[in-house]
Amino acid sequence: MPRLSSWAALPLLLATAPSSLAAPLLAARQSNPKTLDSCLQNAGLSPVTTSSTNWDRDSAAYNQRLEPTPTAILYPLSQDEISSALSCAAQSGFSVSARGGGHSYASYSLGGTDGALVIDLGNLVDISVDSNGVAAIGGGSRLGDIYLALDKEGWAVAAGVCNGVGIGGHAGFGGFGYPSRMWGLLSDQVVGYDVVLANGTALTNLTRDQNPDLFWALNGAAPNYGIVTKYYVQAHHKPATAVVFSYTYNSPSTVNAATAFESFASFGNTSAPANLGITATIGSGSIEISGVWYGPRAEFDGVIQPLLDELLPPDSSDVEAMSWIDSATKLAGVDDLATNGKMLQSRDSFYAKSIMTPSTIPVSVDVLESFFDYLWHSGKGGDTNWFVEVNTYGGANSAINNVSLADSSFGFRDKHLTFQLYASSSTYGNPYPDDGVSFVQGMYDTVVDGMTAKGWSNNSSSPDGYAGYVNYVDPQLTFDQVKNLYWGSQYNKLSALKAQYDPQQLLNRPQGIQPSSS
Template sequence: MIPLSFVLAISAVWAAPNTGNPNALWSCLSGKGWNLETVSNANYAKDSTAFNERLSFKPVAIVSPPDLNGVAGAVNCARTNNFKVSALSGGHSYAAFGLGGQDNQVVINLKNLKNITLNSDGTVVSGTGNRLGDLAQAIWDQGQRALPHGTCPYVGTGGHTSYGGFGLFSRQAGLLLDTVVSAQVVLANGEVVTASPTQNTDIFWAIRGAAPSFGIVVSWTYQTVPAPSTVTFQLGWSKSLTQNQFVTAFSAFQNFSTTAPNALGFDGDIGADGNGGISLTFLGVWYGAASQFQSTIAPFLAKIPAGYTLTANNMTWIQQLDFLAGSSSLSTAAPDTLAQHDTFFAKSLMTTGPSSQTALNSFASYLYSQGAHSDTNWFIGFDLYGGKISQTASNATAYTNRNAFITYQFYASSQNSNPPYPADGISFVTNMLNSLEPNPQEAYPNYVDPTLTAAQWKSQYFSTNYARLLSIKNSVDPQQVFSFPQSIS
């Protein structure tokens, strides 16, 4: 048992973060080629603007070291001057935790750590400054290899890997963090260590589900697989579905998905159709033999309302990724002009089995009565989990929600994607989730929700793994150098 005095001491550290002298900090960070930015710098306002502009935090310093030694040096400067540290990879944290999630944080931007090397054994070493699109394109170009991951090219590999890394290929190949075979990590004391199944095993366990609380991963080593050919498909209705038809279609999706083969990645979107109704679209990828696609999907098609349109196309792995990204290129060399910033609130829900008919009726009733007339731009994304994800034990990695059946993302942004956020936006999204599941047990940490209480996020993100995470945290970072509102503490 951890002594109460130690727990109180740790709590006191969190209660009074970032109490150092900024001038001493800036002096330590200056003159080392780390591209120091403070509030007086011309680029500070742009570089400190959160992806989610509903939130605003002001770092005491932003540094962009050129290499891992620079990252370690910046961590040392922050620690010795009594400031907390956050690592910034892609910058897409829904709660702006890459900017600290609070003011006066030292932000270490990893954008310069962009090496990608595919080895002869199929492993790839990737710096944490890489985005998903660049990593996917590189391993295709270097050897026609693949990894399971999300579809947005601009999402950073750091956070995506740290908190899961789901993609349509995950039912067949696991989460992105399941492919990690080792990592280089800068610890709170500035030491650079290798974490793997044979070295620093507690750290290796913790970073696969909660890395930002334990250090800065400067590179991941993933085990890739040969890139499969695909059949990529979309299904939707040109006319608005009635409420009963919506429930019928979604029930069919749930029922079909309970026995769907692992080679099928299946997800979809729900939104307002602009005509006072609700749209429902399904999207998926078949990674098996192309000749088997029609027979695989046929039982689902037989149970959904008539009038749908199904399009299916044979694609190479990289063509499929381009299609899913809605782009002709996965490169992130140019700024993301389509989704550089948004003003939004989101929640997630992971169900462990099909929702009941009563729950689906409640959900549909809310969507058709409230969603069709909301003053936000909203959508609900849903992803089929299971397959290889659930074949890993819930305590094998810090990421624990292995029994998920469907994961939902409830997302609503302001009408023009700019501040201010509608006053009723948070309650609209919260009630949307509650209409489907009023007592959520699991959530996806990559759709981080800053409104969850400490008890809620600890339980919904980490469940019984939290106790081990806390023990490791107290061992490797007792001063809480890596600290943010939902860090392990």
């Protein structure tokens, strides 16, 4: 049985009877800063506010295009302090947003809109692993630090390449990395949670067996239901060797680029082994097919050759065998994975969208030709630095698609590719160019409109449906688009659980799960 504590003094039975959590925490969202300040002080909590010396640093958004202003930022040391902070927010009418690494594409870790109380988990960064490979990872930990800590003990997890990304949003909404085709999303590797629910109830090492519905909700949509202070993750023995590879084509014709992409996609969908992570990255006038083989160098050539046989000779290539941790460092593009407690390793000003493609209907060559023509010729990118990154999520051998929707609230387990369509300002700072958003939207429309004419369904949960990846959150989407593209058939159950655990939306964000009315 998990340990519980609660400012609401709720009985122990709430851990297994979530419907009794439905008592409202907020009568109305009429915020009172003086009430919040007084309550936090009485609880012994000292937030950073607009009058604090370090306010500009602490309130900085990763995406400078979207910079909401919180009412205060709190750095708790424990679940009890988080529980007290939630109580104060509830009493004073403020919504709450948790911040881990602070890399939300829409600045939702700062609330998404002005006036949120931000609970920063930067003090909760302890990482340990037991003899069975179960890693206890503090909710404020960042991926680079996690990789280093586990590697020392001979373990590894599947997660993203950016060393400064926090585990909170990453695992909270899935979490893809190159090893995910063999080990699943980061959320798939989670076996327990320390979490403070919206009503202040603190749970320690909540497992699937103890509360299947709450575990299901946390396992793919966690920030909507609570603040996770520790993840228990089943790690894996680190591979003895990682082979990092890339094949680059400079200034290909749209026809050759489309043909190469089609070969890459087909290989990933039907032939790529689970321990091969593979990506296509498109830049201004180039396409690169790259990734990692987690296996012996001697086997790599035989694995990749069927794809190379379908491609023209590359303009350049690189194949290098190295250790697991060296591959993580190389893929992150840094000299040292350690973040040394720094909140943001870099900042940007950008807009991004995503497409998750169905496995049943591949993107056709003619649509790909139109896509490359748009990117390289007809699209009006303005003063932007843009890229398109296409990851192979699914395919016949992917562990991601072997997980049932009944076991995790992550929206989709039948998709193939995930497109990230991304455009920064030319300086990676403000101002953001006026045509940047429309340029990215044009990328999206070229693929989606072209393929819906060829059988893609607008119903994301259909086998032929396209979807979106919630960790590449797009603040331009409407409520109905969010429901469909990010959650699909999972949304109704998520909404019902939101009504049980956070009916007044204390843990709120502009695109958060809305509580059902019944």
